[in-house]
Structures are given as C-alpha cells and as structure tokens.
Amino acid sequence: MKPLHWDVMRRLNPDQSMVWDRFREGGSFRFDEESMEALFGASAAPSRLKPAENTDSNASAATPAALPQIILLDPRKSQNIAIVLRSLSSTRQHILDALLEGLGDLSIDTLEKLSRLGLVKEEQELIRGFDGDPSRLADAESFLFDLLRSVPNAFERVEAMLFRSTYGHEAANVRQSLQVLEHACKELRGSVLFFKLLEAVLKAGNRMNAGTARGNAQAFNLASLHKLSDVKSTDGSTTLLHFIVEEVVRAEGKRSAINSSFGLRRTPSLASNASNRSGEDSSAAAAAREERHMEYMQLGLPVVGRISSEMASVKRAAGIDYDALVAICPLLESRLSKIRRFLSSSSGDAFAREMQGFVDVADQEISSVKSEQDRVLELVKRTTEYYHGGSSKDRSAAPLQLFVIVKDFLAMVDKACVDITKRQQQQQHQLQKKLAAVAGTSVEGGGSRSGRKDGLDSTVKKDSAERSGRKDSLDSSVKKDSSERSGRRGDGTDADGRRIMPRFPNLPPNFMSENRDSDSSSDED
Numbered sequence: 001m002k003p004l005h006w007d008v009m010r011r012l013n014p015d016q017s018m019v020w021d022r023f024r025e026g027g028s029f030r031f032d033e034e035s036m037e038a039l040f041g042a043s044a045a046p047s048r049l050k051p052a053e054n055t056d057s058n059a060s061a062a063t064p065a066a067l068p069q070i071i072l073l074d075p076r077k078s079q080n081i082a083i084v085l086r087s088l089s090s091t092r093q094h095i096l097d098a099l100l101e102g103l104g105d106l107s108i109d110t111l112e113k114l115s116r117l118g119l120v121k122e123e124q125e126l127i128r129g130f131d132g133d134p135s136r137l138a139d140a141e142s143f144l145f146d147l148l149r150s151v152p153n154a155f156e157r158v159e160a161m162l163f164r165s166t167y168g169h170e171a172a173n174v175r176q177s178l179q180v181l182e183h184a185c186k187e188l189r190g191s192v193l194f195f196k197l198l199e200a201v202l203k204a205g206n207r208m209n210a211g212t213a214r215g216n217a218q219a220f221n222l223a224s225l226h227k228l229s230d231v232k233s234t235d236g237s238t239t240l241l242h243f244i245v246e247e248v249v250r251a252e253g254k255r256s257a258i259n260s261s262f263g264l265r266r267t268p269s270l271a272s273n274a275s276n277r278s279g280e281d282s283s284a285a286a287a288a289r290e291e292r293h294m295e296y297m298q299l300g301l302p303v304v305g306r307i308s309s310e311m312a313s314v315k316r317a318a319g320i321d322y323d324a325l326v327a328i329c330p331l332l333e334s335r336l337s338k339i340r341r342f343l344s345s346s347s348g349d350a351f352a353r354e355m356q357g358f359v360d361v362a363d364q365e366i367s368s369v370k371s372e373q374d375r376v377l378e379l380v381k382r383t384t385e386y387y388h389g390g391s392s393k394d395r396s397a398a399p400l401q402l403f404v405i406v407k408d409f410l411a412m413v414d415k416a417c418v419d420i421t422k423r424q425q426q427q428q429h430q431l432q433k434k435l436a437a438v439a440g441t442s443v444e445g446g447g448s449r450s451g452r453k454d455g456l457d458s459t460v461k462k463d464s465a466e467r468s469g470r471k472d473s474l475d476s477s478v479k480k481d482s483s484e485r486s487g488r489r490g491d492g493t494d495a496d497g498r499r500i501m502p503r504f505p506n507l508p509p510n511f512m513s514e515n516r517d518s519d520s521s522s523d524e525d
Helices: 019-023 031-041 055-066 075-086 091-101 107-114 121-128 141-151 154-190 190-210 222-232 240-259 270-277 282-305 312-317 322-342 351-385 401-451 453-472 475-485
Strands: none
Touching: 019 222, 055 190, 075 141, 091 141, 091 154, 091 351, 107 154, 141 190, 141 222, 154 351, 154 401, 190 240, 222 240, 222 312, 222 401, 240 401, 282 401, 312 401, 322 351, 351 453
C-alpha cells in the first residue's frame, strides 16, 4: 500500500480517557479493503524477463496507449472548446437529437455556449473531412466531428434555436418599455400637482425677473429647474426651490383644511381657545396664527410628497435607452429573415417544420410591436412638444430628455420636502412651548376673575383706569410694535409671532395667492 505520512500521537498518560479509546475494539465502521488496495496499492515491481523473451509482444501491447490524440484545430482553441463542452448541462446525444428534431428542450445557456464556439467555414470543412480513426480525436474535435457529420448546417440550427429561445424575452422587454413610456406621458399630461409646481416656478421667475428681458415670460425651458436650488434668499436662510415648495405645500394644506370636515374653524385648538379667553392677548393670537400655519404645512406636506410616487413611470422612463429600444425591432427582423432564408433552403425535415411555425408567429408579432412602437414614440414626441415647443426640430436633443429632467426635479422636490419636514418639527417644538405659556397665562387670568366675584365695583373701576392708561400710551405702543415687527426672531417669526417670509429680489411673500381661488383668503382667516 502507498504510505500515509501523518504524525503519530503517543499516549503520555495511559489512564487518560481519549476519543481514540472508542475505536480500540474495532468500532462500527468498515471499509472495502479490496477497493482500497485497488486504488492505493503500490504498483507491483516489474518482473525481470529474459532479454529475448516477449519483447515484441510487450512493445505491441504498449503501442495503443502511447498513441497521441489527434488535434485538428489550433491547440489553444481546441483546449478552450473542450473546457466549454465539459461545462454543458446536456449530453452529446441529447444535443444531436435536439438539433435534428428542432426540439426546444435545450437550455439558453447550452445554446449560447454552442454558438460561441466560433468555428469558421474552413475549420468546419477540416473536421468534417477527417477520414482517420475518430477514437483518436481530441475531446473538442471528437464532439465537433459527430456534430458536423450527424447534423446538416449544425451551427445555423443552433442560431435559429437560440433566437427562438430568447425572442419572447426580447419582445416582452420592448413592450414593457413602450408601456412605461406611455404611462409616463399620461402622468406628465395629467399631474395637477406638477402643473402647480410649474406655475409657482413661472410666477416666481417672472417676479424676480420683472423689468428685465427675461421677465413677463409665458413659458420656460424645464432644463432651468435645476437652477432653483442655486438661488439663495437675501439672508441665506433658504433657497428659491425650498420657498416655492413650501408655498405650494402651504397652499395645498390650506385647500385641504378648507375642504375637509376637520378644518381649523371646526376644531378650536388650545391656542385659539386661549385667544378667545384673552382677546387682547397678542401672544395668544400669534400662537393661533402660527398653529394655523403649522396645520396647513402638516396637511400639505403629504400631498406634495406623493408627487414622486404618482409619477413613478416618469422616473422609470428616464432610465430607458432610446437607441437600444428603437434598434431591437430591426434586429429581430434581420435575424428572423436569416432564419427564413435558411429554412427555405433546407430539405423540409422535422427541424424545418418545427421552426416554420415559430417564424410565422414571430413575424406577425414583430409587425404588431413595430406599430405599437411608432404610436408610443409619436406620443412621446407630442408630450415633449407640450412642454418644449419646437424641440422636435432640435436633432441634437435626446428624445427622452424630458423624462430625465422631470426625474431630477422630482428628486429635488423630495429633498426639499424632507428639509421642510425637519424644520417644521423644530418649529412645532417651539410652538408647544409657546402654547404652554399661553395656557398658563389663561389659567391665571381665570383664577383672578373668579376671585373678583365679591368685589365687582372695584374691579370695574380698576379696568376702567387700566383702559384709560392704555389710551394715553397708544401712540408710543404703536411705534414700539412697529419697530419690533421689523426685527427677525430666532424661531422665524416677528415680535407678534407672525411668520416672516424669506425675501428674494422682486419676489413678495404669498406670491402664490395671486389668481388662486383656493388662496383667496389670507392666513389671518
């Protein structure tokens, strides 16, 4: 037997129990000693023969094993083909039967590997014309010899079967892409919220460009949308993009509050109750206005935030490769025509009959896909013209550029909504503190009024004196309040708690309220 070079472990302590003790009595495992000897037995030493004995017979017996394999192709190419053939999941006979009968049970992986063998016509003729002993051929040449001798036009059949296997997937991809484009066009033509955002951008741009050549515009190129985030407010606190999105959010929230059954007028809040109990308390009124604004934002943010999901097809259409899409149908037609020519020259065997049915069906389907593609691409062209008049005359413009622009703008709006939400959470925390302070003041006022039940006359006199004192200092109070309103507080409101709008050049606050029925009332309502 061949030796096994291992390290033998010596037992140092005879009394120590070890796992090897379980095998001392022979254990439960048995192996086939004959097989082991056959596999690992040492080669028997060659017998010493007389010099003249059996020399010729031994030489003749060793000759077949010593004969080299015949390699007809380039050695490297033959080796690569042999590696590919060993990776096939089908047997040689299965492949030959499938190619002869046109059966569709060969996998796409097998057909692709066979089509990539890359034999030129001269190499095929070389292997087909081999007249020696086929058993001496190398692995690659042996397979190719059987293939080319048994199957007429073998590689043309492989190409035809591969096209049949992949055609359904490619045609489905074309139809799916066309469906995405059609839905994207419908979304661009039917999204009311997207129209509102464009209206806000157009109004903002005209107000900021008033008095210039760029002012009073009726339309703008959507490629300019990415510039909105580059325009900063005069104090640097926000951008034009965030301002526009916030205005649309506020307008949508106000419309929802007015149209819903749980509007602010129907559900008095803590701040409004505090304002009612202390009608002349300016801080309570400011808190009520701020809470009203916060509810508008809370109602409007989900509405504007849905635009990205509502225009999901637009984002998918932006990732479609237009050149690849329009090239698929001509490619399918070309390959189908090649198969049709091959079948017309064949002898009408089982393979030709099997493939002819597929060719007839595929021909009709390709014609249908082409008609559908022409219709959808015309819809894309009209939609692009709807937003970019005259763009069809610009041959340098990408046909699907509109979807890319809108996709990028939707991402900007999503990010702006996230930023606005974070800022609203901070303002909500500040508002809760303000409401708590207003509620505490109101409770104290209620206690003092209950304590004045026994002294009504003196209380009336005291209130009269206080009103008289406030009348004398009215002018100074108005001046003081005016100066306080002009200052900006840390929570984004003025001295009376009114929200201070960011200022842009030639852009007044509440610009979205112009020509808007839903915004006809002011925030004070």
